[in-house]
């Protein structure tokens with residue numbers, strides 16, 4: 001979304017200093033640490049980071065679907081201005097799927113194997129739109145199948161009779177059934193081959209443009225997110241270490257050293273020889289985080305302050321970067 005208008009629309013999603021931990025026998029796992037972000041209508045924002053960086057935890061936290069041992073340690077999650085943690089159980093059940101929905105990791109395997117596609121789509125309407133007639137629900141199911149480019153004859157199919165790509169399309173159709181304002185997609189195409197992956201991503205883009213919902217697209221695949229999303233939040237050890245326009249995701253721009261490492265790990269298809277410079281070391285233990293910057297033990301630029309002083313987010317050429325290498329104005 002362009003920022004040129006003086007009148008910026010209200011964000012669909014606003015995260016204010018959100019922190020989430022998991023209680024464990026060894027201490028609190030600090031899975032999400034003080035993250036803030038705004039997503040506007042019509043916008044696709046990518047969320048990337050290595051496995052274990054806290055992406056799914058944040059997605060679940062937005063939906064207020066945290067696991068039993070998880071705790072919202074602080075902050076606010078506002079969807080269309082509503083703090084989801086201020087809703088009671090009944091209000092939350094209504095709010096979810098109507099205003100915000102989520103395509104979970106490996107969702108295509110989460111379809112109920114003993115129900116037909118039609119029954120699973122109908123369930124959503126029976127629960128959330130009890131006044132709808134059977135005929136209206138059937139018509140809606142047909143329209144949803146067409147929307148995700150599946151022949152409506154498959155409404156009578158059971159999940160095992162569909163390909164992985166078709167099952168994933170059904171899951172996306174279900175997530176969009178009630179026309180939510182915000183859709184969280186957690187690795188929606190990871191289990192699929194590249195061709196099917198591309199067709200699903202094209203479908204997501206097409207539907208998003210047509211319907212105008214906002215998307216938080218979670219993935220560990222940096223190049224995929226850079227292509228799909230307008231803005232990308234890069235997560236390391238539970239924190240956003242950089243938030244940038246995806247257009248600026250190239251090594252000619254200044255970045256957080258971790259982003260630079262991820263960018264270096266993307267092979268350039270046009271290059272004659274491909275040099276992949278991985279990131280050395282492993283992500284930190286989220287119970288005993290390193291002092292200072294959590295990335296410093298792996299950072300090739302680390303200096304003394306990085307070991308002791310927590311880097312705050314700074315505005316660097318229009319990007320938010322939390323790194324001592326940069327001196328610019330403090331934004332928050």
Ligand SMILES: Nc1ncnc2c1ncn2[C@@H]1O[C@H](COP(=O)(O)OP(=O)(O)OP(=O)(O)O)[C@@H](O)[C@H]1O
Nearest residue numbers: 022024029031050051052053054055056057067286
């Ligand atoms: N129920 C749990 N109890 C304790 N720790 C947990 C629990 N669930 C997740 N974690 C830890 O929280 C951290 C963040 O996990 P999360 O699944 O959010 O990361 P992720 O970036 O989504 O990873 P992936 O891409 O592998 O799904 C990890 O260190 C993980 O081990």
